[in-house]
Amino acid sequence: MASHTSTPLEYSTKQNEMNILGFWIFLGAEIVLFSTLFASYAVLEGSTVGGPAQGEIFVLKDVLIETFLLLTSSFTMGLALHQMRDNNKTAMLVWTVITLLLGAGFVYFEINEFIHYVHEGLTMQTNAFGSAFFTLLGTHGLHVSLGIGWVLMLIIQILRRGITAVTARKFFIVSLYWHFLDVVWIFIFTFVYLKGLM
Amino acid sequence: MLKRQFPLNHVVGFLLSIVLTILAALVAMQTDFASNIKMWIIGTLAVFQALVQLIMFMHITEGKSGQINIINIVYSVFLAVVIVAGSIWILTTGHAAH
Numbered sequence: 143m144a145s146h147t148s149t150p151l152e153y154s155t156k157q158n159e160m161n162i163l164g165f166w167i168f169l170g171a172e173i174v175l176f177s178t179l180f181a182s183y184a185v186l187e188g189s190t191v192g193g194p195a196q197g198e199i200f201v202l203k204d205v206l207i208e209t210f211l212l213l214t215s216s217f218t219m220g221l222a223l224h225q226m227r228d229n230n231k232t233a234m235l236v237w238t239v240i241t242l243l244l245g246a247g248f249v250y251f252e253i254n255e256f257i258h259y260v261h262e263g264l265t266m267q268t269n270a271f272g273s274a275f276f277t278l279l280g281t282h283g284l285h286v287s288l289g290i291g292w293v294l295m296l297i298i299q300i301l302r303r304g305i306t307a308v309t310a311r312k313f314f315i316v317s318l319y320w321h322f323l324d325v326v327w328i329f330i331f332t333f334v335y336l337k338g339l340m
Numbered sequence: 341m342l343k344r345q346f347p348l349n350h351v352v353g354f355l356l357s358i359v360l361t362i363l364a365a366l367v368a369m370q371t372d373f374a375s376n377i378k379m380w381i382i383g384t385l386a387v388f389q390a391l392v393q394l395i396m397f398m399h400i401t402e403g404k405s406g407q408i409n410i411i412n413i414v415y416s417v418f419l420a421v422v423i424v425a426g427s428i429w430i431l432t433t434g435h436a437a438h
Contacts, residue, residue, distance in 0.1 A: 153403050163405040170416035177420030181427035202369065209361055217354040220397045224347040321397045325390045331361070332386040336368040340375055 150227050152314040154307045165315045169322050176326050179278040183334065189270035196271075196338025199262045201255075205335045208251045209327065212286075215244035216324035223317045231305055234313075238297055241320070245290050252283050275334070282330060285323050292316055353396030360389040 153159055187196065222237035256276070259265075266276045293316055300309050364382040371378065394400045400409050 150402075159404060162403060163408060166400075166405070166409045166412055170412045173413070173416040174419050174423070177423045180420075181424045184424060184428050185431045202365065206361075206365065210358075213354070213357050213361065216357075216393065216397060217350060220350040220353070221347060224350060318398055321393050324397075325393045328361075328386050328389045328393075332364060332382050336364060336382055337379060340368050340378060 150314075151305065151307055151310040154310075158307060158311040161311055162315060162318075165318055169318065172322065176278075176281070176329075179274075179281055180329065180333065183274040183278050186270035186274040187334075187338070191269050193264045193268040193272060194262050196334075199259055199264060200335055200338050201258075202335075202339055204251065204255055204258075205331065208248055208255070209331050211244050211248040211251065212324050212327050215241045215248065216321050218244065219317050219320045223314065226305055226310060226313055229305055231300065234305070235297060235300065238293060242290055242293055242297075245286055245293075245320075249283060249287055249290070252279070252286075278334065279330065282323065282326055285326075289316070289320055289323060292319070349396050353392050356392050356396075357389055360385050360392070 152162065190196075218237050218241045222234050222241060225234035225237060256279075264272045264275075266273050296309070296312055296316055300313065303309055364385045367373075367381050367385070368378055373381070394413070400406065400413065403409075
């Protein structure tokens with residue numbers, strides 16, 4: 143229990159505290175960025191002229207697979223951070239690699255889903271629904287892809303330098319980013335997919 | 341280094357997320373409520389799930405800046421609601437009158 147009450151390593155210096163606060167402020171800006179994309183989608187989702195409507199192309203099973211992949215990766219990222227606070231580098235890296243595999247699985251399914259939609263006749267150029275849909279989903283998918291690269295580079299750094307105040311802070315920040323992407327996906331799942339399938 | 345406890349917070353958060361996701365899918369696909377009522381229900385479930393992530397996975401309340409974090413995120417969410425609800429309101433109401 144002792145390490146529960148003491149300050150975690152990632153908060154141990156003033157600089158680290160400021161960096162973490164700064165990243166929270168960035169996440170605030172990201173919320174606003176995604177809100178503009180959600181707003182465009184909500185306004186344009188009915189403009190399906192010349193292409194299939196949501197209910198004709200969305201497949202609940204595929205969406206649920208993507209949702210559970212991302213949800214589980216958020217959980218394993220949490221476990222990796224938990225191991226980092228235990229100063230257990232091996233277990234931390236194992237959970238991190240599992241997180242990355244789940245994230246890559248998510249991107250794989252999402253790309254397949256996009257290919258499926260293009261075959262069904264919905265591209266970014268088809269209509270306003272297509273533009274808004276691919277912009278919102280593509281921005282999220284790009285975030286996940288960038289996150290995979292970011293985590294990969296941190297894994298290399300932690301392998302070389304171990305768990306220090308600096309690498310712990312960097313890993314904490316990337317874990318915030320990863321959980322945030324899951325939060326965005328919850329809203330995509332609800333207000334794009336479930337709404338479209340209803 | 342003392343061993344920390346079993347990560348109960350994360351396990352509970354994960355199980356809650358799964359339950360909320362399945363519940364939302366069931367409400368959307370298997371019930372006969374009017375669609376606007378369904379949207380309110382699954383929208384509320386989504387907000388709950390986001391809170392689970394923020395509190396149990398992202399430790400938003402942690403650190404010396406915990407309170408600043410909450411103010412920052414609450415303000416961002418306020419902006420998001422204004423942008424989304426405002427856009428829908430302005431761009432989709434009153435079309436029949438014109």
